[in-house]
Amino acid sequence: MQFNRDAPGTELQSEINITPLVDVVLVLLIIFMVVVPLLMRGYDVDMARTSAEPVPAQTAEERLILSIEPTACRVLEPPAGEGLPADCRVTLNDQKIPASELSSRVAQILGGQSAEKRVLFLAADDRLNYEGVLRILDLAKSDVEGLKVEFIPTD
Amino acid sequence: MRLGEPGKMQSTINITPLVDVVLVLLIIFMVMAPEMRKGPDVNLPNTTKPSEQGDERGRVLVSIDEKGALWINDQMVAAQDFGDALRTAAADDPDSRIVIRGDARLNFREIRQAMLAIEQAGFRGVGLIANRAGAQGEAHAIQ
Numbered sequence: 001m002q003f004n005r006d007a008p009g010t011e012l013q014s015e016i017n018i019t020p021l022v023d024v025v026l027v028l029l030i031i032f033m034v035v036v037p038l039l040m041r042g043y044d045v046d047m048a049r050t051s052a053e054p055v056p057a058q059t060a061e062e063r064l065i066l067s068i069e070p071t072a073c074r075v076l077e078p079p080a081g082e083g084l085p086a087d088c089r090v091t092l093n094d095q096k097i098p099a100s101e102l103s104s105r106v107a108q109i110l111g112g113q114s115a116e117k118r119v120l121f122l123a124a125d126d127r128l129n130y131e132g133v134l135r136i137l138d139l140a141k142s143d144v145e146g147l148k149v150e151f152i153p154t155d
Numbered sequence: 156m157r158l159g160e161p162g163k164m165q166s167t168i169n170i171t172p173l174v175d176v177v178l179v180l181l182i183i184f185m186v187m188a189p190e191m192r193k194g195p196d197v198n199l200p201n202t203t204k205p206s207e208q209g210d211e212r213g214r215v216l217v218s219i220d221e222k223g224a225l226w227i228n229d230q231m232v233a234a235q236d237f238g239d240a241l242r243t244a245a246a247d248d249p250d251s252r253i254v255i256r257g258d259a260r261l262n263f264r265e266i267r268q269a270m271l272a273i274e275q276a277g278f279r280g281v282g283l284i285a286n287r288a289g290a291q292g293e294a295h296a297i298q
């Protein structure tokens with residue numbers, strides 16, 4: 001502080017200013033205290049009623065059914081890394097499509113529908129890995145707001 | 156404030172003890188956080204865009220560990236007692252929110268059976284809990 005050397009009444013501040021440190025630590029503490037009650041993330045799903053009770057908003061023909069076969073999408077073990085195997089194919093209303101096109105196809109079909117008709121029926125094979133099924137579900141939901149998912153039994 | 160120095164008051168609050176206390180609290184919380192989870196350790200599936208499911212309070216947690224054993228909150232239950240235990244845990248309120256924390260290594264069969272059992276116990280709709288995979292945002296493209 002060359003300039004102030006001779007000025008009377010000024011002194012070099014010799015202590016570290018720890019106020020910002022305290023601020024940061026307090027904020028961290030508050031974050032931890034708030035997060036500890038454990039926020040969870042996930043997917044809301046439903047089981048389609050197997051009884052004769054019809055689904056009100058949809059007739060059987062209008063349903064959008066996504067089925068996942070272990071022969072077309074080999075996720076019998078937790079998929080490595082993120083995403084799905086590149087050759088994974090799923091069946092959307094009897095049409096085989098690569099999983100990479102799934103989100104855009106679902107958005108195309110259901111995007112214009114009214115909210116109560118935005119239902120995707122998911123028929124996932126029992127042998128599939130759970131994480132793989134969830135990743136496909138994640139992909140299917142990703143481009144449509146408020147998409148409801150109902151699981152239906154495979155044939 | 157050196158001794159003998161003529162009267163200069165220390166004008167700042169000494170916050171060192173405060174910092175000490177706060178740091179200790181922080182460390183306690185960091186250590187305790189994983190311990191406070193209800194239920195068994197479950198290796199949750201990683202997906203890109205799981206939506207908010209709120210926090211654990213007010214939810215009934217159904218966990219399925221890697222061996223396929225069922226847990227309700229903190230207790231392991233046998234499959235044949237599952238329905239009754241679930242109704243007890245939900246205090247017989249059919250509007251209780253139920254979430255499934257299933258292990259990523261399980262087959263879908265175990266999850267589907269648990270969902271069926273939950274529905275048979277009189278509850279509608281479950282949340283399937285997942286972790287959000289790394290914060291690389293839109294990296295959900297197929298590998």
